[in-house]
Amino acid sequence: MKIGLDIMGGDYAPKATVLGAIEAYKVLQGHKLVLIGDKEAAIGILREHNFDPDNFEYVHTTEVIGMGEHPTKAVVQKADSSISVGFRMLKEGQIDAFSSAGNTGAMLVGSMFSVKTIPGILRPAITTIVPRLNGGINILLDVGANADCKPEVLVQFGVLGSLMAQSVYGIENPRVALMNIGEEEEKGNLLCQATYPLMKETSQFNFIGNAEGRDLFGDAADVFVCDGFTGNIILKLAESFYVITRKKGLKDEFFDRFNYEQYGGSPILGINAPVVVGHGISSPEAIKNMVLLSKDMVESELVAKVTEAFQ
Structure with missing residues (x-):
């Protein structure tokens, strides 16, 4: 299983998100965490805390969708933002779940227009x-x-x-x-x-x-x-x-x-892939639990069960 984490999302990113990723890694038991965002900043934080950067995969992005930005405009105009890239990877099956403590509106827009709602929802x-x-x-x-x-x-x-x-x-x-x-x-x-x-x-x-x-x-x-x-x-x-x-x-x-x-975050239900939105003020502990909730969403096969229910 690969879980995508937006390390640029949240008021205290990327430090809080990267530290949360470290804590999540300790309990993920073999599942892979993909950090999406500023790779150099992430590696710097990891080395500062004596954590091997090779424990994660990385997808470098150059843009960030701010908490106060217009969701639709930001997702369209910032194609190389961590949120936009995360949804693109989720849509293409490169990751099994995506979580972010960033702009909630952008996460909703990305969910509906990238992975899309389940037919019937x-x-x-x-x-x-x-x-x-x-x-x-x-x-x-x-x-x-x-x-x-x-x-x-x-x-x-x-x-x-x-x-x-x-x-x-x-x-x-x-x-x-x-x-x-x-x-x-x-x-x-x-x-x-x-x-x-x-x-x-x-x-x-x-x-x-x-x-x-x-x-x-x-x-x-x-x-x-x-x-x-x-x-x-x-x-x-x-x-x-x-x-x-x-x-x-x-x-x-x-x-x-x-x-x-x-609790880490709130799942968006009714879309074609597991997506979890975290609180903007998420601490490392909250980020860790957001990632673990994403794992639970994948393992429960909830998306498949919802799809079957609405056929």
Whole structure:
């Protein structure tokens, strides 16, 4: 297996990404990591930390897509950027997965226009993991790829989340809930009211009804579905829990699990290859876990399972 890592993506690149690659190498167990970006800078960091550069493969690029750049324009105009080259390699089968902590919009654009969406998928979704009080995890999607959604798109998110829960996290017959402002079937905005009956009728996943925000960190469901606008607000709020407890001097195992570093990144589901997007402020630990999540995505054969489900 070859995993492509954009070493130029993120606020602390390339140092944080290269150091994260070192940590990932220690646990990859024979799988190859391909560093995409400024080769000389990467080798300099590796030698500075007494790490053999020959442990990695390299693809040198001369351009970087900044965090604030327009995604579509940047991907088109910067053909030799680490993100553009990474997607080209993924499309051509030179790598099995691609991950980056760089411009999220550019990663979405690259996903949709390079490796493309799986036939039948209306819109890809970005997923995230949220911790449960009892020690497990829940899946939330979409968390930012689609600010506005149609009911049939949310139904597809239910399929994607269910397959991910089964394939990557080993959850049998995962329970899928629609994020709403009340448990009753008739509750919610127009989108939720139109989506509920479609989910109720589907046989593609185990729909258990509406869920409220207070249910997200419990065991009422395994997969929580919402539009990307709602999901992104929930995600950013949840991420603040860890920061707040640290600032208040509180040490709590549950709130420690809100640390984004533990999860590494968010998979983009519904496209023809494993792609993981990391947080812009990713540390070496987060980069390591982003790479390991990419490995899990490949080994789970999730893309093939999604493709089969939508045939």
